[in-house]
Amino acid sequence: MQYSSQAVAKPYFIAAIGLFAGQILFGLILGLQYVLGDFLFPEIPFNVARMVHTNLLIVWLLFGFMGAAYYLVPEESERELESPMLALAMFWIFLVAGALTVLGYLLVPYAGLAQLTGNDLLPTMGREFLEQPTITKLGIVVVALSFLYNIGMTILKGRKTVVTLVLLIGLTGLAVFFLFSFYNPDNLVLDKFFWWWVVHLWVEGVWELILGSILAFVLIKTTGVDREVIEKWLYIIIAMTLITGIVGTGHHYYWIGTPEYWQWWGSVFSAMEPIPFFMMTVFAFNMVNKRRREHPNKAAVLWALGTATMAFLGAGVWGFLHTLSPVNYYTHGSQITAAHGHMAFYGAYVMIVLTIISYAMPMLRGRTAANSNKSQVLEMWSFWLMTIAIVFITLFLTAAGILQVYLQRMGENPLPFMVVQDKVALFYWLREIAGLVFLIGLLTYIASFFVGNDEPEAKESA
Amino acid sequence: MEQIQRKRWIRPCTLVYLVMIALTLITWWIGSTAKGGLELSLMVLLFALVKGQMVGDWFMGLHFVQGIWRWPILIWLFVPGTLIATAFVLSYGG
């Protein structure tokens, strides 16, 4: 660690991992509720568990992104963070607000929570992924602005690199598009239209810039390849991402009452969205093959390569599967979407956050470059357990989805939704088992932080 | 070698340019009659593909490249070109 203010990243990473564990627990509850409908009812109904599962995911990824920014920006800008105090204050505000929101979801009926938090004054609640009370949303804006100020000033006053520039564009976009969560028109079509500006333009737009810059940073550090080479790749990847991703929003505008031309715009442009992900895969493997050093943190390199591969599979391939409008006509809102969602979020965003944690945490905890071999071996075990588990979750959900689409939407005598759900229950059970394996992987991951701490650090091999 | 090139009465790229202008004028003339028809349409398409290949080879300079980078423009012209031709043949009833 070259700058002492990088240390503020540590609490962000710890909180991220803690919330990640919470997300997985609620995922397991949800998975069980798919097959045992009244499990934990009425304490934790399905809709509440789903809300907590998805909201925790978003919040912990945001913690991860902020931690990543606080860690890499001082090192790239070659100066201390503008205000470490502000960063720590925002950490506690964000954590407490997040915890209170989740408690609100769990302890108060949702309609009551809306009333309690004065949703009537500025109604923004009740929409998928944006369920947070308006006051929490305002808190998110305050945290995001302080964060941007802190990071932005550090970048602008220090050395400017392509990595920090792309990161700053991504983070600014993240904040700007979140503002559309306050826009809640009465017209349901318009509501959905702008809702996607938050949801889609986050995960298939600006978040990809954040992903690209973090990946580039870790590859520069671990491979020793020339910065210029890595930066050129980063440029093409983000250019392609923005061209395909922005117009690609159209793949959400097929069936919500928007004009018909979106079927063409959405299909053609989003069919190209796998290209930047593919370039990212080629990029990562190329850089590691051209490496000029054997970085002792093998686990971090593994996570980086894993991100590049799984993001392409989950976001690229599984996205392409159902992105063309004639296919999507049958598959939208089915378990195919859930399959894509799981692998894409894990492959692109969970893994990039775990990559930067894996790279940075040893230094934040006082090592010079890497953890002991023993700890790294355990971490790599957790990599394989979680990754293989998510592959199986995706495959089982895809199978469930294909069957669901066929029985419910394509046959001569389409069956009702709940009847079909019973028929695909086997796949839901298998998915739950894969989910348990994922939990074991996560526990292994957490254990890797407590194992081998008294052993010597892994050394750079010749 | 550059000396030799300068003594030529016309640069290859200029010749290519003039051929492209001529093909464009013929295309426009066919269009202005508004008659249409499968044969004329396919001819116009062929002109376009030839012009495209000229841009790739002589303007972009792929003529002087060997290996896989010699071919991307030609392949690019071939794929949509074939699909467009197929669609037009079908629109005239096979």
Add this chain to the structure above:
Amino acid sequence: MQKNKYPPGDLAIWIFILAELLVFAAFFSAYAFTRLKNVELFNHYQLTLDRNAALLNTLALITSSYFVVRAVADIREDDSKGCKRWLWAAIAMGAFFVLIKGGEYAHHFGAGVTLSSNAFYMFYLSLTFFHFMHVILGMVILAAVALKAGRGGYSADEHTGVETGASYWHMVDLVWLILFPLVYVMR
């Protein structure tokens, strides 16, 4: 003649060019097969387009592409001034294209045509507008190259920037060469 392993310009721009061409190829094929289902509609509305404007635009783009070729030839002989002049001439041709195309759009929008009017206009507007944006981006790139060339920033030994900008501009030309007959002429 000595052959090269890579096309002129930065290889990165070529990857970008290929990705862009892929998008256009998808749109061209979609046009042809959608037309197959609406032949009469396409034939009818195609006649509302201004073929003379399209001819002028085609000539403008081919000519500007030719100017860019001459600009690259000049810089290879270390002639920065000539390179700069050809580039600005090419940009002027691009501006001419934008002007003519803008006139066409004004005419169609004035007549109340939108993306939702019918399948033909949807494709006409989408394809030409997407291309239009590329013309503008290409002009920005050429202008950046021309400015640097004007400052003497390139030489016979180092002129990757000129070739990179040139390759992108030829791609813009190439796409229009297919677009023009497909949308304006073939029926």
